[in-house]
């Protein structure tokens with residue numbers, strides 16, 4: 057439909073709604089002052105006061121709250137109730153599976169991990185977004201392709217990206233100016249520098265048996281040329297490269313320069329120890345830039361820089377992470393939910409995430425925005441943006457949770473010295489082949 061006709065139609069519909077509300081004696085016909093991408097926010101959302109529930113994992117940055125406030129200002133008729141979910145992505149996943157498995161409408165919009173779309177689409181937990189995207193002309197092309205693809209399954213779009221994640225090596229500039237470029241250098245420097253400037257540990261990572269450990273594993277094996285499943289869905293995990301990477305991972309986890317309870321470390325434990333000034337180096341996602349330099353929370357503000365994850369024989373790699381906005385298939389407010397999804401994925405919504413939460417936008421143009429550049433040193437660094445585009449994805453599959461569980465169990469048994477890396481890759485190969493055959 058030509059734009060002018062469309063706007064006219066929207067105008068007429070809008071007046072009609074106001075007229076109807078006025079006739080019914082309603083007093084909540086506030087004008088929606090939205091300035092969304094296409095000025096047609098009112099087309100789908102009704103003007104009735106509606107409350108929707110938005111569920112996201114623990115957000116230590118405060119960006120989610122600001123996004124909600126900005127959204128509510130644009131949409132005075134939509135109230136957003138924020139439901140905090142566990143920080144651990146696997147625990148969030150399981151709670152959603154229980155909720156949506158019983159067709160519960162208790163949550164309307166939720167943040168989905170980049171690894172969930174295939175599974176949630178197939179299980180009918182997500183509302184397909186294509187009709188909304190088309191109706192509003194939402195521009196998918198302004199985003200990086202990887203995260204858009206992550207929300208696409210069977211040619212249909214089930215999720216829109218809110219931010220993407222790559223991991224980095226955080227280091228203390230008051231201890232060193234030359235961060236390690238390889239895993240062997242990391243081991244050497246962590247041993248040597250541990251204890252300087254009041255630190256207790258050389259290095260922090262995520263060793264707990266959960267999804268975050270899988271990302272640590274994926275990137276260290278990839279840095280030696282190893283991977284789990286190839287593009288033709290063949291299991292290729294049983295390789296000398298994967299064994300080498302896994303052995304390096306185990307060597308680091310079993311070293312004296314990581315905390316004794318590193319097998320309980322997830323991102324939150326890493327962040328807490330890091331901002332308390334306990335370590336020289338740490339692996340974490342982009343968001344830790346925000347807390348590292350927060351004068352109120354961090355003991356190390358002003359003394360933190362970021363470098364690429366150390367390299368193996370095949371170079372440095374990061375796992376691709378990130379979060380997407382999805383609508384519960386059983387939501388009773390799909391139109392209003394779409395408005396929130398659209399906002400969170402939009403340039404405006406993502407900018408709040410970047411400025412307040414150091415979350416890496418998927419809208420490419422935001423990397424040229426001065427406020428975004430100011431918020432995180434990484435965002436104005438071209439090699440960072442390039443790094444994001446080459447981050448290694450995890451296997452895309454509707455049975456991803458099963459794949460992850462196999463990796464979690466077998467890799468953990470190497471980290472705890474219950475089996476060798478060779479035994480682990482053999483076990484994983486057999487179990488993954490069986491899981492993928494079903």
Ligand code: GLC
Pocket residue numbers: 145169170171220221267268269271323341376377378379
């Ligand atoms: C981050 C990533 C997500 C990943 C998780 C693992 O939240 O964005 O993709 O699964 O960490 O802990």
